[in-house]
Amino acid sequence: MTAMIAIIGTGIAGLSAAQALHAAGLNIQLFDKSRGSGGRMSSRRSEAGALDLGAQYFTARDRRFVAAVQHWQNLGCVAEWNPQLYNAHAGQLSPSPDEQTRWVGTPRMSSITRQMLGDLPVKFSCRITEVLREDRHWRLQDDQGEQHGPFSHVIIAAPAPQASALLAAAPKLANAVAGVKMDPTWAVALGFDSPLATPLEGCFVKDSPLDWLARNRSKPGREHGVDTWVLHATSAWTKEHLDLPKEAVIEQLHGAFAELINCAMPEPSFTLAHRWLFARPASAHQLGALADADLGLYACGDWCLSGRVEGAWLSGQDVARRLLEHL
Ligand code: FAD
Ligand code: NAI
Numbered sequence: 563m564t565a566m567i568a569i570i571g572t573g574i575a576g577l578s579a580a581q582a583l584h585a586a587g588l589n590i591q592l593f594d595k596s597r598g599s600g601g602r603m604s605s606r607r608s609e610a611g612a613l614d615l616g617a618q619y620f621t622a623r624d625r626r627f628v629a630a631v632q633h634w635q636n637l638g639c640v641a642e643w644n645p646q647l648y649n650a651h652a653g654q655l656s657p658s659p660d661e662q663t664r665w666v667g668t669p670r671m672s673s674i675t676r677q678m679l680g681d682l683p684v685k686f687s688c689r690i691t692e693v694l695r696e697d698r699h700w701r702l703q704d705d706q707g708e709q710h711g712p713f714s715h716v717i718i719a720a721p722a723p724q725a726s727a728l729l730a731a732a733p734k735l736a737n738a739v740a741g742v743k744m745d746p747t748w749a750v751a752l753g754f755d756s757p758l759a760t761p762l763e764g765c766f767v768k769d770s771p772l773d774w775l776a777r778n779r780s781k782p783g784r785e786h787g788v789d790t791w792v793l794h795a796t797s798a799w800t801k802e803h804l805d806l807p808k809e810a811v812i813e814q815l816h817g818a819f820a821e822l823i824n825c826a827m828p829e830p831s832f833t834l835a836h837r838w839l840f841a842r843p844a845s846a847h848q849l850g851a852l853a854d855a856d857l858g859l860y861a862c863g864d865w866c867l868s869g870r871v872e873g874a875w876l877s878g879q880d881v882a883r884r885l886l887e888h889l
């Protein structure tokens with residue numbers, strides 16, 4: 563059969579692979595269990611505006627990714643973010659300026675994957691439950707019992723624990739993926755009708771349930787209505803409070819925020835909590851991407867590299883390169 567490639571996952575890794583394969587003239591079909599693209603780079607629409615609950619910003623160190631970011635900047639879906647950065651250590655808040663260039667999607671983080679997706683063929687709200695081998699091709703089964711295919715190749719671009727469940731047909735890959743553990747992160751958004759009286763716009767936190775906090779309005783292109791903040795808990799705190807009800811998570815992280823920030827803290831007029839079960843790899847890996855070229859089955863994602871936006875994009879490029887080498 564002519565090459566027809568299924569890609570499971572429309573996070574930045576899946577879309578990076580999709581763009582490279584499409585550019586090489588191959589037919590692709592994307593699938594995602596969510597209603598839209600972006601995965602951990604998606605943005606949540608809310609009454610307080612769009613909120614980036616996952617990836618907060620990204621850095622670009624590899625020259626290939628630097629070029630991609632430049633391209634997105636030219637297209638208007640990425641801009642530089644220059645926050646007033648702080649450190650909080652042992653309850654002490656101090657400014658922590660640096661020279662690092664940090665990027666965000668604009669007007670929201672999900673703008674990048676929306677741009678990458680363009681009009682590539684995609685099925686949303688479609689959770690793939692099985693990747694089935696049939697003669698010399700593949701079929702995908704979804705959770706509604708529907709089958710998709712045939713496909714000559716399948717790329718799984720989901721977090722490692724979710725990829726693992728789809729790799730039964732390739733024990734070699736399944737074994738490699740099983741070794742990758744991922745940690746969770748509780749994210750909370752708080753909105754205040756009157757802006758908080760603080761110059762702080764982003765903060766790396768230590769010795770607290772919190773790991774990070776950011777002021778949404780400091781990012782380029784965001785609406786300036788309610789003053790919304792995104793708080794991330796540490797992996798350790800999240801693991802200890804994994805099944806806490808959302809209201810209790812909001813209360814505890816709001817409390818940690820109030821303790822940390824040196825300004826009056828009114829009751830928020832808006833609150834929201836989101837639990838990322840597979841937020842980041844527990845340790846760094848140098849896998850690039852995983853391939854069983856004989857079978858035509860591949861896996862990519864941030865967990866193959868740095869556990870960052872850049873790592874996810876590079877892993878998508880790597881998987882596309884490896885697939886093209888074996889056509
Ligand atoms: P994902 O974005 O997770 O995409 C995987 C996609 O696969 C999802 O859309 C999912 O719905 C889909 N999927 C999964 N299983 C199935 C299935 N069975 N069927 C169909 N679809 C499926 N990185 C940074 O560089 N800077 C940061 O500041 C930063 N902060 C972060 C904060 C948080 C709270 C989190 C959670 C992540 C953060 N990251 C950050 C990491 C960054 O978001 C990820 O590295 C990157 O977005 C991962 O992209 P990906 O494509 O590999 O995976
Ligand atoms: P980066 O270079 O801005 O940050 C890397 C790390 O360096 C920070 O986590 C922080 O500990 C430290 N740091 C950087 N600048 C600092 C400053 N001015 N003051 C004090 N400490 C500073 O960005 P990079 O390397 O691209 O990392 C991405 C970020 O994404 C990291 O902060 C990482 O923790 C976060 N992330 C969060 C996830 C989650 O689930 N919460 C998942 C994946 C990444």
